[in-house]
Amino acid sequence: MRFWAILLGICLLVGMAPVGLLSVGQGCAWGEDAADEPLGMTVTDLVDGWRLVRGQLPPPEEAASFYGDAEPVPLPHIWERDYGSGPDGSFGAATYVRHISLAEPANRYGLKTGKQRTVYRLYAVVPAEEAGEAQVYDLGGNGQPGEHAEENALGRLFYVDLPFGARDFYLVVQVSNHIFPNAGFLWEPKIGPKEVLSDLRGVQIAASFSVTGFFFAVGFITMLLSAWHTTGRYYYIGGGMLIVMAIRTLLVDNYIWVMWPGLDLEWALRIEYVGLLSLAPAYYWLVVELYPKESSRTVMMALWALCGLAIATALVAPLPVMFRMRDPYLLIAFLVLAKILYVFWVAKGKARPGARWALWGSVVAAFGVALDTYLYIPVPRTSFEAVPFTALIFTFVLMGLFTVRYRQEQEERAFLSACLEKANIELKDRAEKLDQAQAEAAAALDLKNSFLSNLSNEIQTPLRTLVSFANRLTDAGKSGIGADERTEYLRLIRSNSANLSKLMEDVLSVSDLETGRFVLSPEPTDPKDVADDVLTFVESVAHEKHILIDLKCENTVMTIDPRLMRQALIKIVSNAVKFSPVNGVVTVRGSRAGSDFVFTVMDTGPGMEPGQIPAAMSLLGGADKSGRAGLGLGLPLVARFMELVGGGMQIDSIPDLGTTVTLSFPVAPPGSRRAGGG
Known part of the structure; x- marks a missing residue:
């Protein structure tokens, strides 16, 4: 059963990748009309140069006429509190307009749409030439802005082609908001070559599903392995939290619509909030299981009751009411984190196993919340969200610490056996190293002997030649050697002397090199x-x-x-x-x-x-x-x-x-x- 649990988890992990790869294929399909040759164009962030028409949704072809008088705004742009008439002043409509001038025809480019916390629609308006009429191209969106637009809204639009050949045009983004607090343009759009943007979109979605698949796989493996674990409840909690975080990651990044294109925006928001509202009591539940004497089950039950009421409200209440629960919940989450820090501090004072690591894990979680607050309040500074990753780290820390404590007794029982096995391994390793050293010493000795033998042969050969021809020249008077033969003998003596000198020079050079002289x-x-x-x-x-x-x-x-x-x-x-x-x-x-x-x-x-x-x-x-x-x-x-x-x-x-x-x-x-x- 353990094998099948691990196999199932691996299948879940690998199984998420085809969804991401499918999105890559969709991105390639969207860009199939792209030019074959690279243009040398770069991806550009469309941040500055936007104009805002407050409270109006004019026909797209007329929106360009507002450009000169509209209010300049940078992106990201969050609506002010007095923007509309709804709670928190966040309700209303608006039109964003930006004039774009490209170096190449627009149909060679693609548009990465960014992210709007609204119901939105994108248009490209090509200005009229002389007496002609302006051409309007509907680029898509998550709905049609206007009254009650959220009732039929779906998910986020990731990427679109520009289906026209003009180089100068206006990009018009019309938005309306009747549900989101702090509405506006969160992530700036980008424009660039089709191949680059469509591939970038596919890679991002594939990466998101790989991370999500990892969450799912670890969560399911954890829960299945706990089936034969004597304290399995702890791992059920942790595994369930990982699965919840996986779903929230897809919802927060809007990639849930890649898997489920027909998911209603309202229900996606409700599911996201249910996951958010369940994390704080689940974390404290893990802490209660980890350090029961230092924590309080009464606090845990009260926390579950309070968050359970909030979860029920998130499922049935109007969305504006659901959104109003966010700030109180964040306050509760902060108090829970403070309580967890106190529990870990007390456990550390009592020298509980793993308390120091648990304390550091809670600090990481607190840092993630602080970083996320800085990155998104008052305006988003990046598309990166720190909370899911720090929450994941904190969860792994808590589950790891519980595993360490559970295994401690088993490790103590196996201590003597492990020590004996380790000693045997070390003894075997030392014996192998000794054999290797002896073999290396023997090889070095053989090499030295071979070198000396070769050196002796190399010296003896020219010496014998020198002695032989010197003797012949000495006895020249007796043997009657001719002038030509004498010259040849002298040449051979000189050649062998040079060889012998060169050999000794090489040997001396080796000696000088080895001794540093x-x-x-x-x-x-x-x-x-x-x-x-x-x-x-x-x-x-x-x-x-x-x-x-x-x-x-x-x-x-x-x-x-x-x-x-x-x-x-x-x-x-x-x-x-x-x-x-x-x-x-x-x-x-x-x-x-x-x-x-x-x-x-x-x-x-x-x-x-x-x-x-x-x-x-x-x-x-x-x-x-x-x-x-x-x-x-x-x-x-x-x-x-x-x-x-x-x-x-x-x-x-x-x-x-x-x-x-x-x-x-x-x-x-x-x-x-x-x-x-x-």
Whole structure:
């Protein structure tokens, strides 16, 4: 049964989304005549520039003639107390007019209508051209303003198209009010591209139904789970409150008419007030269940009786009478909140479980009421309403605290078992970490041994060659070596000596980098000179393999350590020559790119698989892992050099096609830094 309860709640949550998505589809249908290309238009709030004609509902085509003499008003606009003749001075009629001039034909725009706390109708009036007549377009509304208009009024109009091609027109909003206190234009309308506004409307409605679905789902799951909870009444109350808040959210935002287009405005208002009037006693009921010794059941019964009478009045009394109950109810709600704060304060003084959190939750609720009052009195400052969300938070806090208290005994009983299980988990985790550390140490030792073995081989090879050819030259007089052969021996000795020197330089560089002794010495440098020097260094090896080195480099002046740039470039170009086949091509390009000077070295060698590149960048033993011969210090050293100067290195390689290495040197790097020292 628990599984089906959770499944039902999830279905309720997911089930609300299609309604919102349906509204998105309706928005797209309303905007189906929109232009295919974006216009570059923006959504504009129609706030200023409105004129008000008090107490009149002239024919729409005549309303534009009132524009020049009408009273300028900003939006939002709430009617003053002396506006009409009804209770609170809020009853009467009015016409809002605004002249609109668009950059594109109106049929490429849409209108988001805002929100009026009245019965209203929207018209677009296109002025007459010369002797013609003005054209009036009825854009819709929630009813027809006039006497007893509220009897047939429905819900809010969210969005309309502008079905004409003129650019200059008057937007006329005619309203009448015989039920709402504090009537007027609450949220300003917006005008903009059809696609943008229709999509925005769909997203807003979908979001509202998602939130509502969350309220419903949690409420129903809470109530169903309480069926096997020993103190289930508390969760019935909380779950019911969440469902009530979900319905009120749809009513307050007017999205109830998306689901129920035929719902009468009067009954929507009555349902909204019934939900409002039930929250205060329900909250105190939760408090009584949470801290029965600190609260009073007598107060709770009296509160339910008083609010029950108000609920009955909201269902049957005339709407103006129902609206007059709002201020007394808000006073009662304030007193209830003060009483709840007192209960939580007393509970905190007695060190009741969760009392501190309960106190903070009530503060959040009080803040929500204060924020809502500020946002809506005397005029609405935003379309956001804080009370539903703070009420939701407060409800979750109370239900969570009750759950914590209920579970406390069970947690104490399971404490020893949990401690034992935790100890076993920690012991297992430590054993796994120890095994992992031992494996890492063994791998590091193997890596070190492999590096030393490779280093020994790399040193022995040129040393044997040097000794061998030196001995031959020493015995030249006895063996009769010719001049050409002697020259070849000397060339081989020089080549192997250079290789051995380069190897030892790499090893010393690794040592300096690891110990922080590598010092940069920036100075003005022309990278073209460095590239020419590198070419001189590697051209003899390239000549032996008949490899063409195609070098093109721009002249510029940059501040960098030329020794480091030369060493990094030599390693990359030497690698390219080394791994390129006989008769191959190595391309070297150097150019300025913004604040960097970029060298690109491309070879036609065997390339590397994507997984081999990280291994080739490993400082120790990377060469073996990547499948290339040698010690493999070059690429890791270059990467470390580039880090020192604040540059970057990128390797792109395609198997059987070649490798491209890109080095980016900053033209103006920071001052001299010591490696390893920050």
